[in-house]
Amino acid sequence: KAGVTQTPRYLIKTRGQQVTLSCSPISGHRSVSWYQQTPGQGLQFLFEYFSETQRNKGNFPGRFSGRQFSNSRSEMNVSTLELGDSALYLCASSLAENDLYGYTFGSGTRLTVV
């Protein structure tokens, strides 16, 4: 079966712009979570969606937002990009919101802000 699909794979944006990243979960998975990975901070949790509702949010500024659609696909948006937003953004899907069935990760979107 198809895995978790993230698009685009690579993205270059300019400071001040905004960006939207997409994540399509495994068919049947209803929970999607997003993570940021940087060399300095490692992996950090951004937010989690289940049934179109944000269930948990990490410690990121309001410039980072997301949403989930009725087909469980999710998007995250970063507005007013800063150089420090350059990172690998990963999403993961799971059957249930409390992870009892485990996560499957996508390959990530590598965002470079210049």
Place this chain on the structure above:
Amino acid sequence: KNEVEQSPQNLTAQEGEFITINCSYSVGISALHWLQQHPGGGIVSLFMLSSGKKKHGRLIATINIQEKHSSLHITASHPRDSAVYICAVLGDFGNEKLTFGTGTRLTIIP
């Protein structure tokens, strides 16, 4: 102090050696994951544990809930095991989000 601590940060070993990577955490958890990340970024979930021990091929993961400690063991290590191994804990009720360790970079030399 980080909520999830891994050791060692870097580990280089000869092919065939027995490998142990440790993870300690300070928060209440409902589950612990061991993840593998290869160059290029893709992450694979190796194990999800809430108690005891799990084995998959040459990989073994254990968790001691009382001591808040988990270990990942690799038997008969192989160069293809070279990757970053990351421990992640899922917080318990009211804190259901993944918190990650900083990772252990493992290099297996042929």
